[in-house]
Amino acid sequence: MTTIYHNPACGTSRNTLALIRNTGEEPEIIEYLHTPPSRETLTKLIRDAGLTVREAIRQHGTPYAELGLDNPSLDDHALIDAMLAHPILINRPFVVADKGTRLCRPSELVLDILDRPQRGAFAKEDGEAIVDAQGCRIAKPAR
Template sequence: MTDITIFHNPKCGTSRNVLALIRHAGFEPRVVEYLKTPPTRDEIRALAAAAGEPLRALLREKEAVFAELGLADPGVGDDALLDAIEQHPILLNRPLVVTPLGTALCRPSEAVLELLPVGPLPPFTKSDGEVVHDSGRRRS
């Protein structure tokens, strides 16, 4: 059985599409609704490292609280970013997906295909009607 985890917000269309793509591939992931059960500071730091991204890359800049807290300032360090995410989990961008092939922020939703240890998959239709065709390219 393949261990797949998605940090998910059910109100987010991209997150719902990623979850549906994972299930389309035949997997039932561990779903972490991170607004109800936020990851710890160490987990967030580890997710960023596993994704090969700076912590700042995991922030959701469109949220009003991002601007309110002045998080666009490049001088705001990782500890302050972690404080902000801890106080406002909505700042964590989604969906983050962890599989045996790697960890990534899956935006756009078809980015999850590179992380799925099967393929290529048959075409998948996203909630907006867009059809996703799987090239079969996977991380190694």
């Protein structure tokens, strides 16, 4: 079973959810702004995704600066406290699947942890093609 910590107002989160659904699976959807994870769950998501707590904090469009969270002396416990008090600070979307946990930014990172193949072509909301008609990931040209 795949679980997505989702914000329906976020394009990246919507694209990630659509990529999961393109496999034919309907994931468990947790709208974390309404149902925030527990401290234990949030800590596990961050750890399992291979991130630091600071890497899991969303800065833009949040009270990050107003709360002084850019202060390097703040420890992980204080940062987690802020994320739990203000769930908008939790970067999204986190996805938990059989093959692992990822912060799916960009959304196509979810393809690395899904068990089921894509069932057809997929393009992001902005039109960027991610998966071809055969369900294969489209390689991005080298920059």
